[in-house]
Amino acid sequence: MKVLVAVKRVIDYNVKARVKPDNTGVDLTNVKMAMNPFCEIAVEEAVRLKEKGVASEIVVVSIGPKVAQEQIRTSLALGADRGILIETDEEVQSLDAAKLLKAVFEKEQPNLVILGKQSIDSDNNQTGQMLAALTGMPQGTFASEVAVEGDKVNVTREIDGGLVTVALNTPAVITTDLRLNEPRYASLPNIMKAKKKPLELTSPADLGVELKPSLTTLKVEEPATRQAGIKVADVAELVDKLKNEAKVI
Amino acid sequence: MTQEQLIEELKKLLDEGKVRTDNDALQTFGKDWTKIHEPKPIAIVFPKSTEQVQAIVKFANEHNIGLVPSGGRTGLSAGAVATNGEIVVSFDYMNQILEFSGSDRTVRCQAGVVTEQLQNYAEEQGLYYPVDFASAGSSQLGGNISTNAGGIKVIRYGMSRDWVLGLKVVTGNGDILELNKDLEKNNTGYDIRHLFIGAEGTLGFITEATMKLTRQPTNLTVLVLGLADLDNTMNVLQTFQQKIDLTAYEFFSHQAMGHVLAHGDVPAPFEGEAPYYALLEFEAISDGVMDDAMALFEKCVEEGWVVDGVISQSETQAQNLWRLREGISESIAPHTPYKNDISVVVSKVPEFLQEIDAVVTEHYPDFEIIWFGHIGDGNLHLNILKPSDLPKEEFFEKCLQVNKWVFQIVEKYNGSVSAEHGVGLTKKDYLSYTRSPTEIEYMKGIKRVFDPKNIMNPGKVIDL
Ligand SMILES: Cc1cc2nc3c(=O)[nH]c(=O)nc-3n(C[C@H](O)[C@H](O)[C@H](O)COP(=O)(O)OP(=O)(O)OC[C@H]3O[C@@H](n4cnc5c(N)ncnc54)[C@H](O)[C@@H]3O)c2cc1C
Numbered sequence: 001m002k003v004l005v006a007v008k009r010v011i012d013y014n015v016k017a018r019v020k021p022d023n024t025g026v027d028l029t030n031v032k033m034a035m036n037p038f039c040e041i042a043v044e045e046a047v048r049l050k051e052k053g054v055a056s057e058i059v060v061v062s063i064g065p066k067v068a069q070e071q072i073r074t075s076l077a078l079g080a081d082r083g084i085l086i087e088t089d090e091e092v093q094s095l096d097a098a099k100l101l102k103a104v105f106e107k108e109q110p111n112l113v114i115l116g117k118q119s120i121d122s123d124n125n126q127t128g129q130m131l132a133a134l135t136g137m138p139q140g141t142f143a144s145e146v147a148v149e150g151d152k153v154n155v156t157r158e159i160d161g162g163l164v165t166v167a168l169n170t171p172a173v174i175t176t177d178l179r180l181n182e183p184r185y186a187s188l189p190n191i192m193k194a195k196k197k198p199l200e201l202t203s204p205a206d207l208g209v210e211l212k213p214s215l216t217t218l219k220v221e222e223p224a225t226r227q228a229g230i231k232v233a234d235v236a237e238l239v240d241k242l243k244n245e246a247k248v249i
Numbered sequence: 250m251t252q253e254q255l256i257e258e259l260k261k262l263l264d265e266g267k268v269r270t271d272n273d274a275l276q277t278f279g280k281d282w283t284k285i286h287e288p289k290p291i292a293i294v295f296p297k298s299t300e301q302v303q304a305i306v307k308f309a310n311e312h313n314i315g316l317v318p319s320g321g322r323t324g325l326s327a328g329a330v331a332t333n334g335e336i337v338v339s340f341d342y343m344n345q346i347l348e349f350s351g352s353d354r355t356v357r358c359q360a361g362v363v364t365e366q367l368q369n370y371a372e373e374q375g376l377y378y379p380v381d382f383a384s385a386g387s388s389q390l391g392g393n394i395s396t397n398a399g400g401i402k403v404i405r406y407g408m409s410r411d412w413v414l415g416l417k418v419v420t421g422n423g424d425i426l427e428l429n430k431d432l433e434k435n436n437t438g439y440d441i442r443h444l445f446i447g448a449e450g451t452l453g454f455i456t457e458a459t460m461k462l463t464r465q466p467t468n469l470t471v472l473v474l475g476l477a478d479l480d481n482t483m484n485v486l487q488t489f490q491q492k493i494d495l496t497a498y499e500f501f502s503h504q505a506m507g508h509v510l511a512h513g514d515v516p517a518p519f520e521g522e523a524p525y526y527a528l529l530e531f532e533a534i535s536d537g538v539m540d541d542a543m544a545l546f547e548k549c550v551e552e553g554w555v556v557d558g559v560i561s562q563s564e565t566q567a568q569n570l571w572r573l574r575e576g577i578s579e580s581i582a583p584h585t586p587y588k589n590d591i592s593v594v595v596s597k598v599p600e601f602l603q604e605i606d607a608v609v610t611e612h613y614p615d616f617e618i619i620w621f622g623h624i625g626d627g628n629l630h631l632n633i634l635k636p637s638d639l640p641k642e643e644f645f646e647k648c649l650q651v652n653k654w655v656f657q658i659v660e661k662y663n664g665s666v667s668a669e670h671g672v673g674l675t676k677k678d679y680l681s682y683t684r685s686p687t688e689i690e691y692m693k694g695i696k697r698v699f700d701p702k703n704i705m706n707p708g709k710v711i712d713l
């Protein structure tokens with residue numbers, strides 16, 4: 001079985017994001033970038049499928065600037081076989097990303113496409129679903145367990161109030177949730193080997209997709225700062241504040 | 250004067266509610282992280298200003314009562330411990346950052362500012378305070394300076410001492426001194442500031458400090474390498490140092506890591522195991538540095554020093570790899586470890602380690618030995634874990650017997666019986682393995698100048 005995994009280069013989860021002074025977006029100059037955590041989980045799941053002998057080839061695809069090759073190289077070090085970078089410096093919104101992935105899907109004909117449930121920069125949670133709709137593939141989103149049985153794949157999904165398991169015919173789309181697995185570190189020997197693995201460069205134009213952002217960002221602002229707490233002298237004051245200021249009792 | 254009257258008098262010197270004598274407070278504030286000694290203070294006081302501290306010192310001189318300075322109480326040598334009817338002076342309410350100067354890159358703080366609070370403040374100003382260790386979330390600047398704390402970045406940034414530009418102190422005599430006026434250069438005779446750094450509160454109280462800040466490091470990247478043998482640690486260090494300025498070089502044994510992994514929430518670095526691990530950190534400022542790191546790793550593998558290794562690909566991974574090292578102290582704490590914190594010059598580390606390891610294994614065949622440390626600075630933490638069925642007293646008794654063997658080796662290698670944790674009570678009896686009798690006499694002389702009545706942390710470091 002051939003697995004296609006999509007990975008995105010995003011601002012590092014541990015970096016405190018700062019808004020640009022002109023409020024047009026998040027300031028990315030000299031900011032540490034890394035693989036989206038949900039994409040790390042997607043890569044790990046594919047590698048585990050390969051280790052179990054279920055997957056025969058893992059292809060990793062990323063859409064973004066030239067430096068996004070770093071995240072593809074990381075995926076190759078983790079165990080993917082080859083990479084594709086769809087290079088663009090333009091903003092890529094969910095629908096365009098889904099169209100680009102559809103083009104790759106048609107070319108590569110994988111049996112499974114694994115994506116993160118969302119990327120932590122825009123938090124849209126749309127690309128996987130849109131890809132499924134555009135290609136007509138079944139989808140198992142928010143996966144916490146994936147089990148392949150013949151040409152079916154059982155995906156346990158995290159939903160409000162519990163878990164639900166769906167059986168999908170392949171080819172299928174899976175989006176990963178946090179509890180699916182714990183990604184491994186890239187080992188240094190594997191990072192060195194990964195340098196020799198093939199990485200193909202392509203572009204939206206090569207794939208016949210025109211990027212057409214459908215949303216316009218008006219303004220980006222810092223979240224409102226929380227007010228500092230205060231100390232009250234006694235219970236009477238507390239009750240008074242809860243009643244008259246917070247108006248909760 | 251009865252004790253009750255004494256406490257009433259004391260209350261007049263402090264804000265309301267800032268003198269506590271309840272058992273809870275006496276037990277909590279009467280001890281540090283060591284928990285070996287039974288706390289027996291008569292009161293805990295919480296001053297809010299240098300003037301209040303001065304009033305307390307004058308009061309203690311008048312009534313001949315010992316004072317124990319108390320910071321975050323994370324000290325590992327029983328320095329902030331009151332076992333003998335002292336008054337504990339806590340800096341918990343002197344925790345304000347007073348002044349920042351961007352052009353001088355300095356920040357003036359009260360002594361009770363928590364280390365992490367200073368680190369975060371520096372970051373908010375786009376700068377960096379580099380002294381860091383696992384207890385930074387609780388330890389205070391006053392405690393850090395008084396123990397001249399080191400930590401995980403010493404190899405690049407030095408000890409706490411290197412970041413202190415000015416101090417405000419109250420001496421054991423009750424005088425307020427402003428030391429060094431925050432100057433980078435000031436060659437006007439004896440630098441009294443440096444006597445207070447590392448004095449463990451035996452000369453007086455530090456009430457304010459002006460600390461230096463530096464630029465933020467760029468893209469800190471962590472490697473964890475599996476070492477084939479203890480001897481390889483220094484080869485690996487030297488190989489990397491030839492090309493890269495490391496910001497940290499730590500080591501830990503497989504057993505040490507085992508305790509951290511047993512806690513559950515940190516993943517192992519790689520599947521296979523190695524007897525020892527080295528953690529390296531550096532600024533990956535360019536692709537060139539990364540290529541160098543890869544080439545150096547390859548060389549270490551070819552030489553047979555390193556069996557496997559991983560590199561952080563994100564901040565989260567860097568933090569998780571650090572937790573393998575930083576989590577050790579906490580994960581072994583339930584086993585009541587007996588700790589030694591010893592050092593030699595870096596070049597002698599391999600021989601020194603072999604010799605100590607041999608002695609310890611010979612004398613403690615039944616005890617679990619945990620090795621880790623800031624090995625890039627020649628600093629090793631030797632921890633001996635208490636078997637669960639052995640009573641605490643008996644265990645410490647046995648450890649003390651073997652101390653002699655360990656410290657004789659330290660002496661032979663011209664090393665230190667306390668690299669960064671200080672002397673306090675736990676290492677006082679062993680001071681002579683590192684300091685000559687004449688030197689100790691001079692130390693006593695210095696103490697008498699600043700604290701003639703021996704009220705400042707009496708019985709710690711040296712006896713008068
Ligand atoms: C998990 C863990 C990891 C650690 N790792 C390291 C490490 O890597 N490197 C290292 O160097 N240490 C380490 N330590 C030891 C300890 O955290 C440091 O020595 C720290 O600097 C102590 O600060 P504190 O505020 O807790 O001091 P305390 O324990 O409260 O006091 C330490 C000494 O300073 C005196 N003192 C405190 N405040 C003042 C003041 N205002 N004026 C005068 N004297 C004062 C006390 O009387 C005492 O003698 C570690 C401790 C723990 C628990």
